[in-house]
Amino acid sequence: MSKSSPQSLIELMQRAEAMAGVTLADIAQEHNVSVPANLKRDKGWVGQLIEHELGALAGSKPEQDFVHLGVELKTIPIDISGKPLETTFVTVAPLTDIHGLTWENSVVYHKLQRVLWIPVQGERSIPIGERRIGTPLLWTPSDEEMRLLRQDWEEIMELIALGQVDKVTARHGEVLQLRPKAASSKILTQSIGPDGTIQFSNPRGFYLKIAFTQGILQQAFV
Template sequence: MIKKFPISPENEEKLLNNAKNLAGYTIKELANNINISMPNNLKCNKGWIGKLLEYYLGASGGNTAKQDFAHIGIELKTIPINYYGKPLETTFICVVPLINNIGITWISSYLRYKLSRILWIPIEGEQRIPLAKRRIASPILWSPSKIQEQWLKQDWEELMDMIVLGNIEDITSRHGQFLQIRPKAANSKSLTKGIGRKGQQIMTLPRGFYLKKNFTDIIISHHFNLCSNNQYLKKINSYFDII
């Protein structure tokens, strides 16, 4: 029997247990259990699965600047994986601040706040699997290790230096070893304020910070203890088991 937990959990242990109880169920089973319609695909509904899981787990952050479970300091992130446990997409973390960045450090950054504690929920994401049949996997409660935080800090500092110096238009998805900046806007007309090369105000596309797949692959591989594709194929079904 599928359970839903619309009340925010009082601690991270309760949240993790609730997330584990969703493992093995399909997207359709979760949607049907609360009588909501599923989209045909995620092309125009990219955040739909995340909102579905937010409901089940009692997330309280909503569209605010807070973490999804701010009272216990945890962010919720879904991540589509392939048959071998590899991430299929980069992961959006937060919007990039393009102005008023004087005095901001890595320690005080919004990005670090969002990355401090994350409940990752891997989901089957292969295109050949219909959306309705994709299963929820075992959750991962993660905080960056010292070396992982150092990697992210280095990328953040390099990218923010480019922004402060007025080189926002030169930043591409290739910049950064594990962290990247990409445009994040509904369309090309959705512009925001930025800083140009001469320090002047310009209008530019909003940007977002994304974790690259090579970084989230480290998190998932460590959690599932994956050393090879064959090992993953032998173990993956246990992480989709209904508890």
């Protein structure tokens, strides 16, 4: 059972700060949710649990989790040194109908205007229920961070527009990357082909690279 949505930024941060040091099992018990044995089949479980606790509204919609507060929520698994253990999913990438799409009206730009980062212990040696939540961080990109994000987004979107989506790898981009986003490689969606006609490709998503999110955490907590 999700909590009601916070009515102010102060209330949201109070809820987030109250979670610091608490285990996932404690929060799961509060919501009458069972803790999975592993996250292979429940990859989004931790994020969904945090969403319930904080009263996030968006779910899978292409908008900020707390759109009335202008805040996106991101849980981030970290190791004992505080380093993120994986890239951070931002949103599904548009592969068709992108004529006229600009950085300023993209979902990536909208979602990353202000992010509430919730670090969570993510090392596999720690049972899921015993993993603790860390200190929250409310982050607004600096001018330089926004410049890097925009640069990567525009370069990747240009390749998509030119029908080169299947040639884009995770190595493209300095801080933002494009990767397959589907449960199986058999799942296909429409995309722009090299000759401008519609072809079929695996769905893609935009992800923040580990080095970028590590920098965000280090600036805040070191």
